């Protein structure tokens with residue numbers, strides 16, 4: 250227990266001034282009544298009695314004025330807050346902060362902290378550890394030093410790298426009247442990561458655009474210069490140029506598509522669609538490409554079965570078409586691409602049906618469906634299986650990254666922008682669905698998607 254503060258005893262309860270006035274009024278009236286009685290009974294001369302009442306009233310009034318202030322003491326002077334209570338408030342304040350925050354006293358010990366700070370500093374229940382044993386950043390330690398020696402005005406901000414990909418900004422300040430230095434940490438990692446992703450994306454996009462552009466201008470130069478008169482070679486040059494410009498327009502279309510999907514990412518799909526119809530339409534749209542390549546395209550599943558989903562029809566068609574384009578691209582002539590689809594009682598079951606069809610396969614979930622915990626969500630699934638070369642294990646985790654092409658390292662002739670699976674992943678995330686791949690080297694790959702079925 251803390252000692253009673255004398256200030257506490259000085260405190261006057263609210264309404265004390267009014268009560269004292271009433272007490273003096275009662276006392277004064279009693280005296281006046283007694284003197285009046287004495288005057289009426291003739292014991293005291295009437296004039297003397299009146300004079301006595303006036304004197305008495307004056308004494309009472311003077312005493313009242315002298316013994317009190319018109320303002321109650323409790324309201325006139327702010328009551329000093331006990332130290333114990335002040336510390337409690339500062340701990341509560343830290344706890345209420347959504348950011349990691351802690352206080353360091355002048356002995357350089359961490360005396361108060363909130364849960365987020367506990368997790369970051371890994372205090373593990375240590376009481377009042379030395380700041381230097383917990384904080385590794387010399388810049389932050391010296392900012393705390395400077396602040397506790399009164400060497401800082403306002404707030405000092407220091408950047409702290411706590412890992413290869415983790416950056417914090419520490420705001421160090423000394424609140425007025427406090428015996429401690431306050432440190433509030435702000436996580437800069439997501440901002441930095443987003444900035445890096447943006448600049449990587451721009452660098453990749455411009456590189457990808459520059460490659461066909463360089464080829465095009467190279468051929469234009471050749472046709473204007475050395476091959477000016479060699480018109481026999483022009484058709485070959487023009488074929489290459491047509492291919493390059495086609496590649497450029499495909500890249501631009503993919504980039505636009507990606508940015509459109511990102512733009513509408515916060516608008517959840519709202520249309521009720523039949524998933525079997527989508528699967529059928531997308532497969533039919535690529536039948537001509539399959540015929541052209543001499544690959545047989547087989548649809549397994551009942552296209553008339555009603556599989557209601559809440560989806561953006563065009564986006565899901567784009568998903569299936571992207572998966573099918575890849576499958577057809579990598580399957581040699583004479584091979585087969587199988588599309589199967591159906592429904593399942595839960596997301597987990599749909600995932601198994603979509604992406605766990607082979608026993609001896611390497612597999613990876615590229616996007617986990619955002620199912621409701623504990624709820625067996627009815628789902629629909631689709632699987633595209635090919636007879637291509639398969640994908641090496643080390644590439645699997647990076648599929649779905651923008652511009653990532655596994656066959657680039659293989660030096661194969663098959664080209665692409667490396668945006669198709671990134672678009673698929675984005676769209677599936679937008680539909681709270683999942684994406685997984687399984688592959689057997691030399692035998693083929695299968696990509697599976699699944700998403701919640703619409704409730705009836």
Ligand SMILES: Nc1ncnc2c1ncn2[C@@H]1O[C@H](COP(=O)(O)OP(=O)(O)OP(=O)(O)O)[C@@H](O)[C@H]1O
Pocket residue numbers: 503571575576579635637638639640648649653654655656657664665666667668669670671694
């Ligand atoms: N069915 C598949 N078989 C073998 N490799 C595949 C298959 N599908 C995708 N890949 C690999 O994954 C990479 C990324 O595929 P993605 O669809 O994102 O890009 P792309 O096909 O190269 O270009 P885009 O689809 O943008 O024209 C491909 O470059 C390829 O290496």
Ligand SMILES: [Mg+2]
Pocket residue numbers: 571574575665668669670
């Ligand atoms: Mg593709």
